Structures are given as C-alpha cells and as structure tokens.
Amino acid sequence: MNPLELCMAAGHLVLAVSAIGHIQHNKHKRSVYGVSYDTVLLTVVSQLCSVISTLNYYHNNTVKVQYQHRFPIHPIPGISKSVLALDCALVVLSWCLLWQLCISYSRTRSVEQGFSGICLGLLAAFSMLVGYVGLQTVTVSSIVALDVVDAIWLVGKVCGTVRLVPQVLTNWMATSVVGFHSYWLQLEWIALGVLLVGKSLLSRDYQWYAIPVNFVPWTWLGFGSIAVAVITIQKLWVYRGRKGSLDLYYKDGPWLP
Structure with a gap:
C-alpha cells in the first residue's frame, strides 16, 4: 500500500470510528436531538x-469496454x-444511524428535525440511477452504462461535499451543538487532516486516470473543512454550554435537552 492509499484508508478509518461513537452516543442518551436528518441521509x-x-x-465489464472505447x-x-472495504463499513454504520433517527429514537427529535424536500429529491434521483444500472446489466439498452456510473459517482461526491x-443549519436553529459525541470534532479534524496529507502527496504531473475512483476529491475536503470549522466555532464559542432551545416534535418524548 503506497503512502497516498494509506492516508486515504486511515482517513476513512477515523470516520468509521467517529460513526461508531455517534451510534453509541445516541444509544447512551436514548435520543437523536440535535442530529440533522439531512446530514445522515446525504452521508x-x-x-x-x-x-x-x-x-x-x-x-462491470460493460463499463470497462465503454471506457476503453471512449478513452482508448x-x-x-x-x-x-482498502478504501472500498471501509466505505462498505461506513455504509452499514450510516444505515444504523438512519435507523436510530427514523425508528429507535424518532420520538426524541425536535420540531425542526426531519428530511427536507431537497434531500428526498436527491434520494429519488439516486434510486432512478441505480435502477438504470440494474437495467443495463440484465437487458440490452441504449443507456450508456459508463455515463450512468459516472453520474452515480458525481451524485455521491456532491452529497459528500x-x-x-x-448540520450547521440545525445547530443554528437549535442554538446549540448537542447532537455529537464528545470527540466528534477532534475525529473529524483528524480525518480531514490525514486525507489532506494524502491528497497533497499527489505530484503535479499525476494524471487524473491514475487516481483511484473511490478517493475523495478536493471539493469534498474543502467544503468539509469549512463546515467543520463553522461547527467548531458554534460549539466552542457561539453556542458553548447551551442545551438546545427547540421543542420536541412529540411532546411525550422520553428525553429533553
């Protein structure tokens, strides 16, 4: 494993550890108050x-053949x-978080927590793209599988970015940062730092096709760093010590901030 791949794998491993901590945090408090539904869905x-x-x-051999025809x-x-294996683990962990939000502790959400129309629209578009890929694998279709796979890749990177x-908006509406476990910020900064180091190892003459398709792009790291910086300011200065000001969606919810 080269240093670039090692950094990328290490960054994803830190994100997986953070996700486990988030699940345990929600389970311990028996609450998802302050957690953005859209953030979990986008993740x-x-x-x-x-x-x-x-x-x-x-x-997918069809994708490979079409790629070779387009870029001979x-x-x-x-x-x-290694990154693929960690991404698979992150998918499972993220689904566990989604389960906590929608099933296990749904009665502890605030009046401002829930899925927005924009995110649900993205989910619908994602489902259609996946359906097209499945259609391509079982039937002869005019759809270019390579373009569909690239579209899925693009949707994923945009959602990740x-x-x-x-979550920043949820913190602002609740005037608090209570949806995270104690070490969430530290782990996010560590993951971003390791991933940034990995990306910086790319030499200027590194060709785009030589970069594994499951590495995160610069936009993901840039926007992620800005968002984590804003959340850091919210937690340490703007909303420091605050417990949350929003009412529970269900008045008989078992937990209050």
Missing part, C-alpha cells in the same frame, strides 16, 4: 454511491480495495 447516499460506482468500475489511450482507473451543511 448514506454519498457512501452508497461511492461503493456502487467503485464496484462497477472494478467488476488511457488505462482504466483503478480502485483502492455538502453533507455537513444541514
């Missing part, structure tokens, strides 16, 4: 898109198996 879609697009680039002088982009924006 699930982002990671699932990454896994699907990576597996298609690695296993470029080799097919590789994948990082903006995933923390809804």
Whole structure:
C-alpha cells in the first residue's frame, strides 16, 4: 500500500470510528436531538454511491469496454480495495444511524428535525440511477452504462461535499451543538487532516486516470473543512454550554435537552 492509499484508508478509518461513537452516543442518551436528518441521509447516499460506482468500475465489464472505447489511450482507473472495504463499513454504520433517527429514537427529535424536500429529491434521483444500472446489466439498452456510473459517482461526491451543511443549519436553529459525541470534532479534524496529507502527496504531473475512483476529491475536503470549522466555532464559542432551545416534535418524548 503506497503512502497516498494509506492516508486515504486511515482517513476513512477515523470516520468509521467517529460513526461508531455517534451510534453509541445516541444509544447512551436514548435520543437523536440535535442530529440533522439531512446530514445522515446525504452521508448514506454519498457512501452508497461511492461503493456502487467503485464496484462497477472494478467488476462491470460493460463499463470497462465503454471506457476503453471512449478513452482508448488511457488505462482504466483503478480502485483502492482498502478504501472500498471501509466505505462498505461506513455504509452499514450510516444505515444504523438512519435507523436510530427514523425508528429507535424518532420520538426524541425536535420540531425542526426531519428530511427536507431537497434531500428526498436527491434520494429519488439516486434510486432512478441505480435502477438504470440494474437495467443495463440484465437487458440490452441504449443507456450508456459508463455515463450512468459516472453520474452515480458525481451524485455521491456532491452529497459528500455538502453533507455537513444541514448540520450547521440545525445547530443554528437549535442554538446549540448537542447532537455529537464528545470527540466528534477532534475525529473529524483528524480525518480531514490525514486525507489532506494524502491528497497533497499527489505530484503535479499525476494524471487524473491514475487516481483511484473511490478517493475523495478536493471539493469534498474543502467544503468539509469549512463546515467543520463553522461547527467548531458554534460549539466552542457561539453556542458553548447551551442545551438546545427547540421543542420536541412529540411532546411525550422520553428525553429533553
């Protein structure tokens, strides 16, 4: 494993540890108060898109043939198996978080917590793209599988890039930062730092097709760093010590902030 792949895998491992901590935090408090539903949904879609697009680039012969026809002088982009394995683990962990939000502790959410129309629209578009890929694998279709897989990749990266924006807004509406476990900020900064180090190892003459398709892009790191910086300011200065000002959606909810 080269240093670039090692950094990427380490960053994803830290994110997995943070997700486990988040699940345990919610379980311990028996509450999801302060957690953005949209952030969790965007995270699930982002990671699932990454896994699907990576597996298609690695296993789908139709995608490989179409890629070779379109870019005959470029080799097919590789994948990082270690990052793929961690992404699969992150998908499972994110689904566990989603289960806590929607099923286990749904009665502890505030009046401002829930899925927005924008995120539900993204989920609908994601479902249609996945359906197209499935259709391509079992029937002869005019759909270009490579374009569909690339679209899935793009949807995943866009969702991953903006995933923390809804959490910033949720904190602002609740005037508190109570939805995270104690070490969430530290782990997010560590993950971003390791991933930034990995990306910086790319030399200027590094060709785009030589970068594994399941590595995070610069936009993901840039927007993620800005969002985490804003949440850091919210937690340490703006809303420091505050418990939350929003009413529970269900008045008989078992937990109050």
